[in-house]
Amino acid sequence: MPDIVAPGPHAIIPGQDFVPVVLGGDRLGYSLARSFHMAYGYRTLIVSRMVAGPIAHSTLVEHRPIASLEDPELLVRTLRDLAPKVGSDKRLLLATTDHVVSVLARVKHQLEDLYVIPYSEPELIDRLTRKENFADLCRELDIPHPQTVVYDVSDHGSDSAAQQLEGLTFPVIAKPSNAEAYAGVDFTGKQKVHSASSRQELDDLLTRLQGSGYTDKFILQDVIPGDDQNMRVLTCYVSKQGEVKFACFGRVLLEEHAPDTRGFPAAIMTGVDHEAVAAATRLLEHVGWRGWANFDMKYDPRTGETVFFELNPRLGGTSFYITAAGHNVVEWYVNEWVKGRSLEGRPVVETMDEHVFSAVPIRLLKRYVTDPATKQKLNGLIKAGEVTNPWFYGAEKHPKRWQWIAMNQVNYVRKYRRYYPEPKALV
Structure with a gap:
């Protein structure tokens, strides 16, 4: 059981040993809140411009508004004002988009007396998230790149x-x-x-x-040939000592195709790609990365290689695929950054088990998985109960929350009918 601390007189989230503070109320914001609740029974403070659908009516979160997460001065002022009201003197501060991670990294020296901020230095983040620099680094380290x-x-x-x-x-x-x-x-x-x-x-x-x-x-x-089923994702955690300690590889089964979300994975099957993990490890340890990193990749049928596209300086928007597969992502942050447990000398954990993460209805997903071997594997995992939808969580009790989830699933069907009615490969 976690330690319980006495609440302040006006604590936003009282009674927790630490409080997760997440900048962003999007799908990753909710995934992080769910992961914290699953691991510790804790609630999360979300700071965002508005209460959007992903966190609306959720019992897992408290919300505080901010006019803009991209304004450095406003962000610092808001977070410093919030800190004594949060409910614990241990506050883990996370962000959900590349842009906000970059802003947070640049001002973290103004906040580190109040928050634990587990991100690399801003210069390194800016260097690796600029895609031309990432391409140069891949060439230098002999990592497949388009x-x-x-x-x-x-x-x-x-x-x-x-x-x-x-x-x-x-x-x-x-x-x-x-x-x-x-x-x-x-x-x-x-x-x-x-x-x-x-x-x-x-x-x-x-x-x-x-x-x-x-x-x-x-x-x-x-353009690398193939449809969504050739896309790959890899998420790695790097310790404070600069060593990759965890890696979770996934095969994308379906991406989103609406204009505003095109390219986001809608369904992922965890699996194994030792060569991709070795390449990512080589890159992250070479540059001195810290914390989570997420890679977008694609399998190239012409060469048989997994080609690296880019690095995201955070957990991906669909990183709940990792927690769903049995490896709760937030425990890595908490153990090392909040509880101070060193990972030095610990063996690398590379996920091996297969599990399906699907934000869309299973019936819809099955329509778009056309590769025979993948379809057979998907059907087997469905029968075995190895499927998780990130929105379906029994701890949510508010009826309006479940109304939103139901409409979210219906809207997915409508969007695919409009923007991607038939599976179509890039050639």
Whole structure:
């Protein structure tokens, strides 16, 4: 049983040995809250702009509003004001998006007297989350990575920029190098990741992008053949000593296809890829990473390799796939950063068991899993009860919470019917 502490006179969450404080009320925010509740029976304080669907009517969270998580001065002021009211002098501070992680890392020296903040230094985060730097690092360490062109959007329309595009083979994937700068602009057809099937289509995208005020780099990459079922995800935990101590590999069964969430994994089957884990370990230990890191990857049927796309400086939005498989992600944070238990000398844990994480209805998922071997394995895991939906949690008691969950599942069916009616491979 956890230690119980006496509550302050106006504690937001009294009676806990520590309080998780999460910046972001999105799907990862809820996943973290559920993981803390599963591991310790603890509730989580969510700080976000509004109470959005993922955390609405949840008994697992308390909420406090903030006008913007991206404003460094406001963030520091809000968190310093909240600290004495939280309910414990141990406060674990986490963020749910790359942008907010970067902001938090840059101001953590102003908050570390009040919060435990388990992130790498801001310079390292900024370096590795810029996709051209990640590509260079993969080349240096001989890690499979797609052919990449780093395109300066501010130079779009010039002769030198046009020459950069001459050698491209279409289709290509196009995505921002600077996620923070990209989050601050808007334009018609904006997506997390774009694809262009022709030079004209790419030119149109880059023109709209330039017109939005985005002046940083955009990454243009070779398309790896195959549909969602070739996507892979890998999540690793690195100790304070700089050693990878945990790795969980997953095969994506289905991604989301609505414009605002395109590319997010909707269903993941845990599995094993020792070569991918070895490559990720080599990279993370080489740069001196700390805490969690999440890699987006894809299996290339032309070479048989798992190709690395990018690194996210945090747990992924669908990282509950790890907790669902029996390895609660927050225990790594708590044991090392809150309880001060050293991981030095402990063996590396690499998940081996197969389990299915699915945010969408199983009937919908089965429609899109077309690979015969994968379908057979999926059906076997369903029969064995090895399936978890991150939203279905018995500790939630509020009727309106379950109404939201029901509508969430119905809306998934509607979205796939509209945006991805049939399985379709990238070629």
